[in-house]
Amino acid sequence: MGMIKSEYDVESYSPMGTDHAEKHIASSLPVYADQTGAVPGESFAIGDSLYARIQRFAGKYSIEQRGIERVPEDERTDSGLLKVGTMWLAANMVVSSFAIGVLAIPVFQLGFVDALLTILFINLLGITPVCFFSTFGPVFGLRQMVLSRFFFGFQATKVIAVLNILACIGWSSVNVIVGAQLLHAVNNDVPGVAGIIIIAAGTFLVTMFGYKIVHQYESYSWIPSFIIFLIVLGQFVHSGAFVNLPMKVGNSEAGGVLSFAASVFGFATGWTSYAADYTVYQPRTVSRVKTFFWTWIGLIFPLLFTEMLGLAVATAMTFDPETFEPSNIYSQRYEESHIGGLLAAVLFPPFGKFGEFCLVILALSIIANNCPNIYSVGLSLQVLGRWTQAVPRFIWTFIGTLVYCAIAIPGYSHFETVLENFMLVIGYWLAIYEGIALPEHFIFKGGFSGYDPAIYTSPHLLPPGIAAVAAFLFGIFGAIMGMAQVWFIGPIGKRIGTPTYGGDIGFPLAFAFAFISYCGFRTLEKAKFGR
Secondary structure, eight states, rough: OOOOOOOOOOTTTOOTTHHHHHHHHHHSSSSSSTTTTTTTGGGGGOOOSSHHHHHHHHTTTTTTOOOBBBOGGGGGOOTTHHHHHHHHHHHHHHHHHHHHHHHTTTTOOHHHHHHHHHHHHHHHHHHHHHHHTTTHHHHHOOOOOTTTTTHHHTHHHHHHHHEEEEEHHHHHHHHHHHHHHHHHHHHHTTTTTHHHHHHHHHHHHHHHHOOOHHHHHHHHHHHHHHHHHHHHHHHHHHTOOOOOOOOSSSSHHHHHHHHHHHHHHHHGGGGGGGOOOOOOOOTTTSSSHHHHHHHHHHHHHHHHHHHHHHHHHHTOOOOOOOOOOOOHHHHHHHHHHHHHHHHHHHHHHHHHHHHHHHHHHHHHTTHHHHHHHHHHHHHHHHHHHHHHHSSSHHHHHHHHHHHHHHHHHHHGGGGGHHHHHHHHHHHHHHHHHHHHHHIIIIIISSGGGGGOOOGTTTTTOOSSSSHHHHHHHHHHHHHHHHHHHHHBBOOHHHTTSBBTOOOOOOHHHHHHHHHHHHHHHHHHHHHHHHH
């Protein structure tokens, strides 16, 4: 396909003609685009601007130069869907997923079978949007936050991008804390700050180079983690420490299950807001069914395996019924070093130094978990406006790394509370996102044929976003009504569990409120604006 040489406004990419007053704005960004709005890779280094010089420097070291610009079809050559599966396999075959399963026992006071069933069914629900939106990357060659413009409009997508930035930074902070706890469990002389910096530096080295290196790293990084989790499983079974904790009954059980489900859902569906980022270089002709399937396999296996393993190991923890003080090695080590301590209780007594080596490898597996977060945070930042897009993605990756380290270091001592609360909040906003994006796709666009990807930089052709903003507010209202947090219990959430703790149904209410209200608002919006 031929290319048109023209000058484009940084934010809208609409032709600027001879308006010299604004001409300087575009001079730092690519000026070549084809008829579909796609920007060829070689155009990023054209010119003498600072942007072009930085991009040429990056190109010398094979650092990905592309940001949120649409990928031309002739550059979507990343054939082979196995790497899509291994991408998500590696990102979830990590100790952070193991930690989710552990929460069922000390935090939500569940039995084994009810927690196991919650993990199974909520993960099946939570990963479905991730798999679905992964199919958009090959079709349109656009990143997930840019695709969000077709659901939320050009301006409102910036609000969604801010939420996604917070999610990327927050998840990275939580994950790196887990890894630092593992290193501390191996050697008490290793402070949490050192562990955080080691893992963050490794993550930055991978994500700095971009899409291809992230996929290559994730293709193999899951293997040692999987082997070590198998060792944990075998040794724990051999120890005989597993306890089939009975399922409770009544309001406390209902509240515990629903609140644990919110945590599981938040972790599983947390990848939705950058799902298409990791299929954007796949050929347009690739099967959407196969893309969905490989994403599904890559997500469901590690999530179920690690969370169920974490749940099983957590059943071994015993506490004094009166003081709730730890009363065996599992609970004692968990009290001392949280997740790292619990894994140490399984591995250290029988394996000694080899057990310590296993924990170090699991700590470094956090790199695979954080790669999608830190790669995508730069793309989300570029969506915010002219100047953010003028900053290359890899520079934003570095800044994002500094920010999440600054959050994780003071938060190191409060991991469990941070993890529980953060997971629930993430589940809320992503449930709203899905409650708006899904009806727009299926009802108002009638499927993939209803999109014109060439208009992704044209605010006046994209949806106005009024309906999406209004529905988002309704979704927030639904989440507030159903949430059950330590700092607030909604009126509906309070009626489900015990009056003290409630039961969290914030995410299904957030989705339902957003979905229903969006259908009504969007119908009126299309009738008024015709787009």
